[in-house]
Amino acid sequence: MTSHIRFDSAANALVLLDQRKLPLREEFLACSTSEDVIRAIRTMAVRGAPAIGVAAAWGCFMAANELRDCADWQNELQKRYAEIGAARPTAVNLAWAVNRMAEIANSPAQRPPLAELHSEAARIQTEDIEICKAIGANGAPLIQDGDTVLTHCNAGSLATAGYGTALGVIRAAAAEGKKIKVIADETRPLLQGARLTAWELHKEGIPVAIACDNACALLLGKGMVNLIITGADRIAANGDTANKIGTCGAAIIASHFRIPFYIAAPLSTIDLKAETGAEIPVEERSQEEVLEFAGARIAPEGVRALNFAFDITPAPLISGIVTEAAILRPPYEAAIRKAMRQAAHG
Numbered sequence: 001m002t003s004h005i006r007f008d009s010a011a012n013a014l015v016l017l018d019q020r021k022l023p024l025r026e027e028f029l030a031c032s033t034s035e036d037v038i039r040a041i042r043t044m045a046v047r048g049a050p051a052i053g054v055a056a057a058w059g060c061f062m063a064a065n066e067l068r069d070c071a072d073w074q075n076e077l078q079k080r081y082a083e084i085g086a087a088r089p090t091a092v093n094l095a096w097a098v099n100r101m102a103e104i105a106n107s108p109a110q111r112p113p114l115a116e117l118h119s120e121a122a123r124i125q126t127e128d129i130e131i132c133k134a135i136g137a138n139g140a141p142l143i144q145d146g147d148t149v150l151t152h153c154n155a156g157s158l159a160t161a162g163y164g165t166a167l168g169v170i171r172a173a174a175a176e177g178k179k180i181k182v183i184a185d186e187t188r189p190l191l192q193g194a195r196l197t198a199w200e201l202h203k204e205g206i207p208v209a210i211a212c213d214n215a216c217a218l219l220l221g222k223g224m225v226n227l228i229i230t231g232a233d234r235i236a237a238n239g240d241t242a243n244k245i246g247t248c249g250a251a252i253i254a255s256h257f258r259i260p261f262y263i264a265a266p267l268s269t270i271d272l273k274a275e276t277g278a279e280i281p282v283e284e285r286s287q288e289e290v291l292e293f294a295g296a297r298i299a300p301e302g303v304r305a306l307n308f309a310f311d312i313t314p315a316p317l318i319s320g321i322v323t324e325a326a327i328l329r330p331p332y333e334a335a336i337r338k339a340m341r342q343a344a345h346g
């Protein structure tokens, strides 16, 4: 498929496959300004932690380009980078990508270093695909021929620069010739599982069935699932993991039925500044996402909704965290710090 996220240098625009329209329509959205990129991230035309990191990196390049003739470009750019970094609060890859771009932008020159910023955004994008492939290769042995794997939300190509994290592991196992079935939780309220995970896997010929989010206990109790694997938006230093609302429930059910529960994520999703999950900010989105379905009101007028977009799965419920470096195993504190140290020293 054409890349779902691509910078068009001729048009000076970030072109995104509009994920709000999938699977019914495959429409591309051209973001011509850094403000457009912020809007695309907030409204989830692009979503998934690594993908919003990549979009943000291009937004940072575009912001610098917009300020190329501004005498006070350093201060103005800093303000713009703060806005891009705040577009969504939970996925740490967003701040991580903005920080990488800010380091390049940190120059006393009269004009922003546009060529270097362009190269850095392109590097963040291409590196992400390589990282996802390494995650896939490391995680593939967890899946046996004939297994049924349950996943929540969408941690696939669409949520990254390509290939995916949790779906990357499934893709890599399928590429080894293993016959795998996938159950995609529908993932209320925005249905990333039913709309996006099912779309990706079905296109690729990997058998996928959609289940209601609340079917998890029944499916595991009946022995219909061998393994659960999901992505992550932020992982604390102790291994507590933020991911799409409903992930923690699935992990608790998996623990009850003794089914392995794995997280797949790049090391850039680990936030050592958050010691535990309690320090991870959980995004609250508009009530309408819950109170309406496909634009039509489904709840009584006057009733409010709680719309936390993520939850925190406590580290003891996680069997392993599949990264590009290795599968990290408990105790996570030590495994995470070791992997981060090794990555920092190349």
Ligand code: MRU
Pocket (backbone or CB within 6 Å): 047, 048, 049, 050, 091, 152, 153, 154, 155, 156, 159, 160, 164, 165, 166, 192, 230, 231, 232, 233, 243, 244, 309
């Ligand atoms: O609100 P979303 O759709 O951005 O949430 C996405 C998820 O929860 C994903 O599982 C996570 O970002 C990992 S994507 C590789």
